[in-house]
Amino acid sequence: xxxxxxxxxxxxxxxxxxxxxxxxxxxxxxxxxxxxxxxxxxxxxxxxxxxxxxxxxxxxxxxxxxxxxxxxxxxxxxxxxxxxxxxxxxxxxxxxxxxxxxxxxxxxxxxxxxxxxxxxxxxxxxxxxxxxxxxxxxxxxxxxxxxxxxxxxxxxxxxxxxxxxxxxxxxxxxxxxxxxxxxxxxxxxxxxxxxxxxxxxxxxxxxxxxxxxxxxxxxxxxxxxxxxxxxxxxxxxxxxxxxxxxxxxxxxxxxxxxxxxxxxxxxxxxxxxxxxxxxxxxxxxxxxxxxxx
Amino acid sequence: xxxxxxxxxxxxxxxxxxxxxxxxxxxxxxxxxxxxxxxxxxxxxxxxxxxxxxxxxxxxxxxxxxxxxxxxxxxxxxxxxxxxxxxxxxxxxxxxxxxxxxxxxxxxxxxxxxxxxxxxxxxxxxxxxxxxxxxxxxxxxxxxxxxxxxxxxxxxxxxxxxxxxxxxxxxxxxxxxxxxxxxxxxxxxxxx
Numbered sequence: 001x002x003x004x005x006x007x008x009x010x011x012x013x014x015x016x017x018x019x020x021x022x023x024x025x026x027x028x029x030x031x032x033x034x035x036x037x038x039x040x041x042x043x044x045x046x047x048x049x050x051x052x053x054x055x056x057x058x059x060x061x062x063x064x065x066x067x068x069x070x071x072x073x074x075x076x077x078x079x080x081x082x083x084x085x086x087x088x089x090x091x092x093x094x095x096x097x098x099x100x101x102x103x104x105x106x107x108x109x110x111x112x113x114x115x116x117x118x119x120x121x122x123x124x125x126x127x128x129x130x131x132x133x134x135x136x137x138x139x140x141x142x143x144x145x146x147x148x149x150x151x152x153x154x155x156x157x158x159x160x161x162x163x164x165x166x167x168x169x170x171x172x173x174x175x176x177x178x179x180x181x182x183x184x185x186x187x188x189x190x191x192x193x194x195x196x197x198x199x200x201x202x203x204x205x206x207x208x209x210x211x212x213x214x215x216x217x218x219x220x221x222x223x224x225x226x227x228x229x230x231x232x233x234x235x236x237x238x239x240x241x242x243x244x245x246x247x248x249x250x251x252x253x254x255x256x257x258x259x260x261x262x263x264x265x266x267x268x269x270x271x272x273x274x275x276x277x278x279x280x281x282x283x284x285x286x287x288x289x290x291x292x293x
Numbered sequence: 294x295x296x297x298x299x300x301x302x303x304x305x306x307x308x309x310x311x312x313x314x315x316x317x318x319x320x321x322x323x324x325x326x327x328x329x330x331x332x333x334x335x336x337x338x339x340x341x342x343x344x345x346x347x348x349x350x351x352x353x354x355x356x357x358x359x360x361x362x363x364x365x366x367x368x369x370x371x372x373x374x375x376x377x378x379x380x381x382x383x384x385x386x387x388x389x390x391x392x393x394x395x396x397x398x399x400x401x402x403x404x405x406x407x408x409x410x411x412x413x414x415x416x417x418x419x420x421x422x423x424x425x426x427x428x429x430x431x432x433x434x435x436x437x438x439x440x441x442x443x444x445x446x447x448x449x450x451x452x453x454x455x456x457x458x459x460x461x462x463x464x465x466x467x468x469x470x471x472x473x474x475x476x477x478x479x480x481x482x483x484x485x
Contacts, residue, residue: 001406008405011425011465015338015371018302037346039302039339074382074396075340076426098402098426121403255301255347256323 004121006143012076012099012123013144013207016040016230020220020251021209023047023234025065027072033237036247040076040098042232043069048105048152049235049274052286058106060088063095070096078125083292084110086119093122099144100124104291105151105234114292117141127211129162129289131169132188135198136293138206139191145204147228148289149212152235154276156213158289159223163210167227173199212289215240215273217253217266224257241271294480296333297322299357301347303339303371307464311472325356333365333479336372338425338462341396344375345385354387361389365455365479373458374428390453391434398429398447398460410461412441412450415470422449422461429460455481 019039024030025047033041045061046054060081070077076098081088083102088109092100102115104127117124118141126137127148134145147166149159173184176199185195197205210223211232220231231254233247240246249266256262284290296312298305300321312319312335319335322328334357336344348354360366366389368376376387377394399406405426409419422441430448433439440457441450449460455478463471 001408003404003406005407007407007423007465008402008425011423011462012402012405014304014307014465015340015425017304017306017339018300019340019343034342035346037302037343039343070401075342076402093403096401096403123402251343252347252350259323 009123009143010206013125016076016209017207018255019230020247020254021078021230021232022237022247023232024069025238027068029238029243030069030073030077032244033247034073034075036244037251038075038247039230040078041069041073042078042080042101042234043097044080047235047238048288049154049239050152051105052152052277060085060092060106063091066092066097067095080106081115082106083108084113084115086115089115089120089124093120097122102126102142104148104288108291114140125209127289127292128166130165130188131173131198132190133293134166134204134208135188135190135194138194142206144207144209146209146211146232149210149214150279150282151212151288153213153279153282154215154236154239154274155279156215156219156222157279159210159212159214160226162212162289163223163226163228166204166208170198170203174202213279214250215276216270217249217263220250221253221257221263224254230254236274239274241273246270246273294332294476295320295330296335296476296479297328297331298335298337299344299372301339302343303337304462304464305337308335308337308369311464311469315469315472315476317476324351325353328353328356328360331360331364333367333475334360335475336366336368336375337464338370338372341371341374341380341386342384344371348375349385354385357387358389361387361456365457365475367457367459367475369459369462369464370425370427373430373460376456376458378434390451390456390458391437392430392451392458393432394428395431396428397426399424399427402426408443410441410443410449412471413438414440414452414474417470420463420468420470421466423465424449424461427460430458
């Protein structure tokens with residue numbers, strides 16, 4: 001019996017495909033998310049929109065809160081640690097979370113190094129803005145990738161930018177001759193072996209979700225049609241007028257992302273979406289996506 | 294032969310790729326009308342609560358139960374849970390395979406594992422079993438055959454007539470023997 005292999009780490013993300021992972025801050029939220037059909041929840045003390053308001057240093061959540069949420073639901077529970085903070089990751093592994101998000105939404109603990117994720121049995125998901133960043137994270141042991149988007153804004157524009165960048169570069173590399181791959185690997189700052197694997201598979205070598213700014217069923221379906229495998233919704237659900245109904249609608253929108261009639265049906269009467277902040281109004285210093293490299 | 298893969302949530306694409314490698318173009322099934330004339334249906338791994346809710350909301354439960362009288366059905370992991378009559382908690386299932394199932398029976402993700410298996414009906418040596426937050430079958434009812442047990446006695450593969458269920462994920466390996474086994478069951482209808 002072998003545990004913690006790449007196959008079971010990456011495989012867990014494969015089971016999440018076509019699903020919605022929702023940010024929750026209480027056991028009650030977690031139950032609403034599970035009842036709505038979330039395929040996993042992200043347990044944290046504050047959703048990104050509140051982290052923005054609160055300011056200061058954002059850290060790993062209280063393990064006690066995460067454990068309460070783990071006891072409440074039967075679906076997988078993820079939790080966030082700071083970029084480079086491998087001790088927060090050790091603590092999250094020790095309490096048995098199902099996935100760790102090494103996340104730019106929290107304040108980075110290391111400006112040079114990300115966590116060596118190969119040292120852990122628990123799998124990691126990491127954010128990216130382009131293919132090079134995604135493949136660097138995979139080289140460090142990430143078993144799942146998500147776009148960074150711009151968390152806590154309710155503005156999908158950055159998630160679209162990052163997904164288009166990643167998927168566009170995958171299309172580009174898939175059309176290359178083998179002797180062009182090394183120069184491309186150098187250009188994007190990624191290991192040649194992973195660039196070659198991506199070219200051969202014609203897709204990201206691990207599961208690739210969208211995150212950061214998804215607030216409506218249409219946003220979620222947009223990301224799916226652009227070619228991601230599933231969607232994270234952070235502040236978009238529990239900062240809206242009717243979280244349960246919106247959560248159910250986004251779950252359906254991700255399954256039926258290619259069926260505009262169903263998308264119209266599920267988009268009706270959802271009440272107010274989260275208020276949102278236009279990303280263009282955000283000063284550079286308040287943008288989270290620039291964290292990590 | 295017409296094979297569908299339930300595409301509500303989970304690793305349905307991986308099953309489609311396995312079938313493609315065997316020369317079968319699988320149909321992704323999201324709505325009841327797409328079930329028509331299927332010879333076989335695969336229910337992939339994924340979150341059984343999510344799959345159950347979406348299947349209920351889009352009225353797929355009864356049509357799949359009806360399909361079970363004429364077609365072969367195979368559930369992997371979450372799909373095994375979805376096929377069971379009893380999962381020990383209140384969540385929608387098809388109730389087609391007479392068995393009591395325990396979800397997440399081996400623990401959380403950190404306990405997920407790989408192990409070589411001997412499976413009845415699958416010749417040619419050990420089969421690599423990938424178990425991810427996997428369920429196990431605690432008890433089987435009348436008419437259900439056990440195809441595979443782990444060393445600790447956990448039941449991880451069963452067959453009831455033309456329905457099969459596995460706790461593990463053949464679709465995450467390059468080994469297509471379980472898919473071929475399933476296609477053989479599905480083909481029996483076409484010939485009869």
